[in-house]
Amino acid sequence: MDLSTKYNPKNIESKLYDKWIKLFKIENQKNKNYYIALMAPPNITGNLHMGHALQNILLDVLLRYKRMKGFKIIWLPGIDHAGIATQYVVERELKKEGLTRYDLGREEFIKRVWQWKEKNGNDIINQFKKLGICPDWSKIKFTLDKKYIDWVEKSFIEYYNKGWIYRDYRAVNFCPRCQTSLSDLELNYKEEEGIFYYIKYPIKDSNEFITIATTQPETMLGDVALAINPNDTRYLKYLGKIALLPIIKRELLIIADNRVDPKFGTGIIKVTPAHSLIDYEISLKHHLEIIPVINEQGKIINIKEFEGLSFIEARRKIIEILKNENLLEKEEIITHFVPYCDRCGTLIQVIPLQEWFLKMSSLANLAKKSIKNREIIFIPNRFKRISLNWLKNIRDWCISRKIWWGQRLPVWYCQICDNYIVCQKKPKSKCKKCNKNKWKRSEEVFDTWFSSALWPFAILYTPKEKKWYPTDIVFTARDILNLWITRMIFSGIFFMKKPPFKFVYVHPTVLTKEGKRMSKSLGTGIDPLDLINKYSIDSLRFGLIWQTSNLQDLRFDESAIEAGYKFSNKAYNAVRFFLIRYPQMKKSKKLSKKDEKIISEFNKTLKFIEINIENLNFSKALKKFYDFFWNNFCSQYIESCKEETKNNPEVLKNIIINSLKILSIFMPFLSDYLWQIINQKKDKYLINEKWPQKI
């Protein structure tokens, strides 16, 4: 045995992983009982970031532990087509060539995205493999696999037949750059200064005015009513009267609705159902007309004097006219929250469109019930309130998107009239309304998250795979709790009659040491691959596990990775000590006091680690192991071996071997390497060993 005094991970890590891959295969695992974990599929646009690294490393620790505890690990890897995100990236590529997606046309554009996917989509998988994690790579799934698509379509149809999916013309969030509607969760609100314009609306047949305040005066062109709070005695006298919309002179009925907050603004609102989500809801109750005045390009429509102006130009012109007519009472600078597109950062417009919606009330109740009944456990527990809170006041989910990259709705529109049919294959029958047979597939695609919501069961393609539902656990970042986790819960319960997982572990968000968000564009990102190159995979794993807590954030400190690097060497040298000191094993003797002590310390440590891994306290488990190994074992016991001739070398070997087994869930490369040396067994791997028992 010829070992240098330094552990050199570089040569070892790359070779070992290739050997492990076949051990990860589900068919090659001998254990009987399943332990099933759900992988959050990364986007095909993505590059490995710290969040991925942390999430998958932690889950890998748990799964390696479970496997050694006797479970067959089911961990299916996958990638997500990520509709808007991917389309945006490819559009950006096109822009470099001076092209837009419209220059290519839909078909050609989609081809380009597929090309892009083939070229770059697997990068993320290769990067995931760098983490040393143990999913079965032979069963990789993609959200645009044929069978996956089939699940999504069938789910849509099942909801539709249940009466929960409907098509409607209504105000929705719209991104003018992406040219698509968005759900409430895909917006990013920024606090900004804005101008509150106080505008006087004359009361018909009187000299009186009432004043409303708005930050978007251009939308007044679409006003159809004014509304007060029914309990607001100041304005009750106006109830039922008619106000005249300035400039346009449209007659506006003054109505009452308790959604109006008397304390905000002047306590009176203008009702613009076309361009405000609340106003739309008010208009439903009062049967008001929708008058769209801003189109998908942000230009004014339907109003002669303003036709074709951008909404900003219209705003300027309107304010000017109001000033001239003495109808602008005042302007006030306020700070308010303004919605931007979460993907591309463009200012959101609310405009009315024909879209597809999923009724949420029943589904929300399904999810609520299972969370409240503790069929699903959030860890830490406080995170369940994020879900429950969202479900409590949820709106129907706009699931159609007008982008190109994604999965088309299984809807066929009649080319002749306004009829449509919901089904997977092109209808053969004639349209019942117009008796023609001209059907065209919808060009609308699904909200990516509709598809991701089905992930836990839509990735199960064969009868054998179908047994892998429900899963035991999912690890997630907290920013997609509702976007993804909550939606998987109700989808799973509805389609599979069981919640998709028992435990939801919410890991901290990785921030910079200064507490800033890690972001490439801000230059604050740290690339896990750089750290792997600089130290080693095991060191990265050690450092991330070390720093994990159940707090909301993790301020990343590279020194923890360094500690992992040093620890590798410590463990390596402990083994070296054994090999040098005891090249041949003598017959066993009685145990010394020191022997007994270290055995008892080991047993305590083992117990502590088991409890803490089961409870997902990864860093506590690792720190305990570190402390035991470095202080109790190396500094005390091994040191004592140098002098105490009474110590039993078998104890020394035993502790090392069992420690390597424990260490293998945290630092699998180092452990396997050392274990093979000390055991003199080639092609045997710790992942197939049993978790240590009390010595």
Place this chain on the structure above:
RNA sequence: GGGCGGGUAGCUCAGUGGUAGAGCGUCUCGCUUACAACGAGAAGGACAGAGGUUCAAUUCCUCUCCCGCCCACCA
């Protein structure tokens, strides 16, 4: 407006109703035959602030102030 997390050594964080701990950093001394990616030792903290409960509070309760996050239609 509502909710949540945090404020402990220079940095990142553990921790407990009874005179404060780790990793990294700093200082001193050691290349002693597993390891200088190491060892021995040291410095360094009114545990955000105020009040309360208690024999005793960093730890429990209340309030305040900072930092961060989430939700909500604030027109």
